[in-house]
Amino acid sequence: MKKSLFLIIFILGMSSNAQDFNDALLFSREDLQGTARFMGMGGAFGAVGGDLSALKINPAGSAIFATNQATFTLDFKHNHNNNLFRQNNTQTNSSDLDISQAGVMFVFKANNENVPVKKITFGINYNRASNLNDEFFAFGQNSNSIANYFVNQANGIPLDNLTPFTNESFFERYDGIGNEYGLSGQEAYLAYESFVINSTNPNDLGSTTYESNVFANNLTQQYAYGLDGNSGKVSFNSAIDVANKLMLGININGYFVDYSRATSFDEQSGETNGVNRIVFDNLLNVRGSGISFDFGAIYKPINEVRIGLSYKTPTWMNIQEELFHEISTNSQDNGFVNANPEIFNIFPDYKFRTPSTLTGSLALILNKNLLLSADFTSRNYTNMKFNSNGFQQANEEISTLMQTATELNFGGEYRIKNISLRAGYNYHESPFSDEVNATDIERFTFGLGYVLGNTRFDISYVNTQQDRREQIIRSGLQSPVNINANQHNITAGVSFAF
Known part of the structure; x- marks a missing residue:
């Protein structure tokens, strides 16, 4: 790619953008990300509370905090992809380290025991929604050019x-x-x-x-895909504790997404007639921001039982994108040809709406040292929508291909003096109405915590498994890449009570 392309910026006044339903899923995607305690218990914190990442499930959870708290978390991610294309297997590995969570919560207790509101909390928390970094490589023989x-x-x-x-x-x-x-x-x-x-x-x-x-019937094709970026949100939280029975909370969330997707398709043959090599390169840069609101409640009928209910509104987003693409070919008649505009197309901003989310939760606290929790979440992916001109086909694909998906999160924690042992399990139904494009997600989680005075150290491990299908080109090339994705996350965090 020539350096000059970065010096020439082209404003493209048209409504046809580079997005489709796959990017809608990226905008709406929420992985298991957060504090190490949250991840170690499989994110099943809707009725548990008392953790800064629990706020993204149920904002009423901050009213569980007994003291002020600050938490900081790092996450190491390793992707291992097995890729199948035209009966050829390849493997790709990628790793990265980043901040997955950072926040602080302030607790103000009532001085008068006779007032109904026993506690009010205010906090701010950054939580990564999704680590989008991913890559794969595929090659094989194909008769379709x-x-x-x-x-x-x-x-x-x-x-x-x-x-x-x-x-x-x-x-x-x-x-x-x-x-x-x-x-x-x-x-x-x-x-x-x-x-x-x-x-x-x-x-x-x-x-x-x-x-x-292209006249060849036996083509060697290679495809390289790289996605680099993150999505996340900063939440401003407040909650109240009413009579030590009912907790009510709200989040105001500022959301962002920022990623680059680079793809390169290389097709070659030994044919002497026509074109014998085509290289098609694309680089898409996407940035966006949005706002959403969360509402939640936790009820304690008895001290050992907590019941939670929360609702997340859609996130209303504004997206900007720019695209560079070029085609290079080789043939006996014309030699090497590079059709390179040497510019980025900057598209008009557009609007997008993610689906809303409804979560019901249950937590049991037994003998003060055993915690069991479960969350049930429903999300209607057919409600995703591009709200600007030029996206009719993408919205039709969303209505046709998507469904209402359920998510089940289970978690447990057992405390032995200053040590906490944790485990969890996730089952997230595929957002697709069939499992051709992506199967359901399964996660197994484990964690360990240690309290030293007012400081708690946590570490967790998460294994995520899913099969998915990536369509290389939108039309004209029938063979997709089938990917068995195996993701490993190791998260470490520290919390300070003050």
Whole structure:
């Protein structure tokens, strides 16, 4: 990629963005992230409270705190992906270390025992929603060329629009077709300029049909995918304790998402006619922010039992994105050709809404040293929606492919003097109405805590398993990459009571 592309910024005034339902899931995704105690118990904290990450399940949980508390947590993540493409297996590994949580809670107790409100709390907490870092590599033999995708993108566009006008430069035509036909028009233009596709009637500038310039039936294809980024939220929390029986709480959340997705598709053959190599590179940068609200209650019928109920509103987001793409080809007739606009397309901002969430919780405290908890969550992914022009197809895909998904979180903690032993289990139903694109998620969690005076040290381990399917190209290339994803998280944190 040439350095000059970073010096030339192109404002693209069109409604056709680079997003689809997969990005909608990235915006809505919430992994098991938080304090080490929270993760060690499988995140089953909706009725437990007393932990800064518990606030993202039920904001009433801050009223459980007995004293002021500050917590800081680091998370190490390792991804191991087994990738299957066209009967060929590859493996990819990636790791990173980052802050998963940091926050503080202040507790103000009533001086008069006769007042109904026994306690009020105020706090602020950062919690990473999802560590998006991921990568995989796939290769195999295929009879379907990526040229078929570009034929689909070009069909319907008059040849006259894919040909620079008199005294018009390559970049000016790229600009013009982008404003008229959007991203698909730009991809068609790059494919035509790099000889990936030809017009079926090159002598007619009004012709709107195209054909592949790849004639090989046995193609070697490679695909590299890299995702780098995070999503998270900063929550401003307040809760009250009414009569030591009922806790009520609210969060005001500021949400952010920031990621880059780089893909490279390389197709080669030994064919002497037409194009024998195509390299299609894409770099998408996405940034967004939003706001949401959480409401929750915890009721204690007796000291040993806690019942929780919470509701998370949708997150209303504003998204910005920019895209760079290029196509390189090689052929005997034209040699090496690089159709590179050397610019980033900056798309108009757009709106997105995540699904709301409803959670019911139960916790049992036995003999003051054994804690058992469970959360049941329902989230309707069909309510995800792009609320700007140009996203009708993406919204239709969401309505067709998504479903209401349930999540079950179970956790336990056993205390032996200053030591706490923890374990948990998650079962998260796939957001897809079938399991073709992604299976259900299973997590197994373990944790350990140690209290030293006013300080508690925690460590946890989480194993996450899921199978998913990644479609390399939206159309024209039938073979997806099937991925068996195995994720390992080791989290360490420290909490200070003051």
